[in-house]
Amino acid sequence: MIKAVIFDLDGVIVSTDELHYKAWKxxxxxxxxxxxxxxxxxxxxISREKSLEIILKLDSKKYSDEEKAQLMKYxxxxxxxxxxxxTPNDILPKIxxxxxxxxxxxxxxAIGSSSKNAKLIxxxxxxxxxxxxxxxxxxxxxxxxxxxxxxxxxxxxxVSPSNCGVVEDALSGIEAAKNANMVAFATGDALHSNxxxxxxxxxxxxx
Ligand code: BG6
Ligand code: MG
Numbered sequence: 001m002i003k004a005v006i007f008d009l010d011g012v013i014v015s016t017d018e019l020h021y022k023a024w025k026x027x028x029x030x031x032x033x034x035x036x037x038x039x040x041x042x043x044x045x046i047s048r049e050k051s052l053e054i055i056l057k058l059d060s061k062k063y064s065d066e067e068k069a070q071l072m073k074y075x076x077x078x079x080x081x082x083x084x085x086x087t088p089n090d091i092l093p094k095i096x097x098x099x100x101x102x103x104x105x106x107x108x109x110a111i112g113s114s115s116k117n118a119k120l121i122x123x124x125x126x127x128x129x130x131x132x133x134x135x136x137x138x139x140x141x142x143x144x145x146x147x148x149x150x151x152x153x154x155x156x157x158x159v160s161p162s163n164c165g166v167v168e169d170a171l172s173g174i175e176a177a178k179n180a181n182m183v184a185f186a187t188g189d190a191l192h193s194n195x196x197x198x199x200x201x202x203x204x205x206x207x
Contacts, residue, residue, distance in 0.1 A: 002107065002163060002164070002165045002183060002206055002207050003107065003108065003159050003163040003164070004107060004108035004109070004110065004132075004154065004157045004159040004163065004164045004165070005102055005107060005108075005109055005110075005164070005165040005166070005167060005203070005207070006109075006110045006111070006112040006135075006150055006153045006154070006164055006165070006166045006167070006182070007095075007109065007110070007111055007112065007131075007166075007167045008045065008111075008112060008113055008166070008167060008168045008169060008170065008173050009111055009113035009115060009118050009121060009122070009136075010044075010045075010113065010114075010115055010121075010169075011044060011169035011170065011187075011188055011189070012092070012095065012167050012168065012169050012187060012188075013091060013092060013095050013111075013125070013127070014086060014090050014091055014092060014125055015090070015092060016083070016086075016121065017040070017044070019079060019082040019083065020040065020043065020079060021037060021040040022078070022082065023075045023076070023078040023079035023082065024040065024043070024051070024055060024075055026074075026075070026078055027055075027071055027074050027075040027078075028055060030074070031056075031061075031071070032059075033055060033056065033058055033059045034058050035055055035058075039054070039055065041189065042054060043055075044169065044170035044171070044172065044173075044189060045114055045143075045144045045145075045168070045169075045170030045171070045172035045173040045176070046114065046143055046144065046170075046172060047143035048072055048075075048076065048116065048137070049068075049072070049143075050143045052068055052071060052072055052075075056068075076117075079117070080117065080120070083117060083120055083121060083124060084124070086121065086124040086125060087124065087125065088125050088126040088127075090124075090125060091125050091127070094200070098200075098203065098204060099130070101204055101207075102204075102207065105207055107207050108132045108133075108157045108159060109130075109131050109132055110131055110132055110133040110134065110135060110153040110154075110156065110157055111131050111133070111134045111135065111136060111153070112136075112150045112152075112153045113135075113136045113137065113149070114137050114140070114143055114144055114149060115136055115137045116136065116137035116138050117137075118134060118136035118137065118138075119134065119136065119138075122134070132156075132157055133153055133156035133157050134153075134156075135149050135150070135152040135153035136149070137149075139152055140152065143172075144170065144172040144175070144176035145172045145173075145175035145176045145179060146176060146179065147176050147177070147179040147180030147181075147182075149176065150164070150166055150176055150177055150180040150182060151180050154180070154182075161180050161181045161182050162181050162182070164180075164182040164183070165182065165183045165184075165185055165203060165207075166180070166182045166183070166184050166185065167185045167187060167200055167203065168184060168185070168186060168187070168190050168196075169186075169187050169188035169189055169190050170189060170190055171189065171192070171193050171195075173190065174186055174190045174193040174195050174196050175193075175195055178195050183197050183198070183206075184196045184197045184198075185197065185198050185199065185200050185202065185203050186198070186199055186200065187199070187200040
């Protein structure tokens, strides 16, 4: 029985893929590292640190921890600037009505995002105070597919993991949901996942 639903943020509630891509691309061009949209697709759901590692894999140069921190800072400043352009109109269409229905049905809702910018994004789209709990990149050690971000959300909601649904657009996120023993609902890229339980469309039929 589903008593709570944990939503990934980037790509589920609002589409930030392109903004991440443009910021990483500027960093990669500055470093003369090859980077394209295909590589960007593999970064979905993956933490900033792990994303940088994946991007720099194609570079023969060795980077110190300090240099890596500088590169992440560079990328994040560009990304944050672009987040300022996001408004409530950017909430992905079917999500608003799903969230409202869950609230009406008294199902708890949470955010389970790898992003350290999650609260800034939620503020931009006017949903900062909307969720019962926010678990994000600021309270986790391990990146998806590790289940930590979702387990922390379930614990904040006081709901057992097996009673939680997760909505995800990333393959790594669906894997994380299954690692957390939760019910995985897929949207976007995650529809290709063999590990998903249902498509997002089925969610409201199950609460
Ligand atoms: C995830 C995105 O939600 O957050 C990833 O899908 C991103 O692409 C990750 O790398 C970390 O985001 P941030 O905002 O902390 O750099
Ligand atoms: Mg996502």
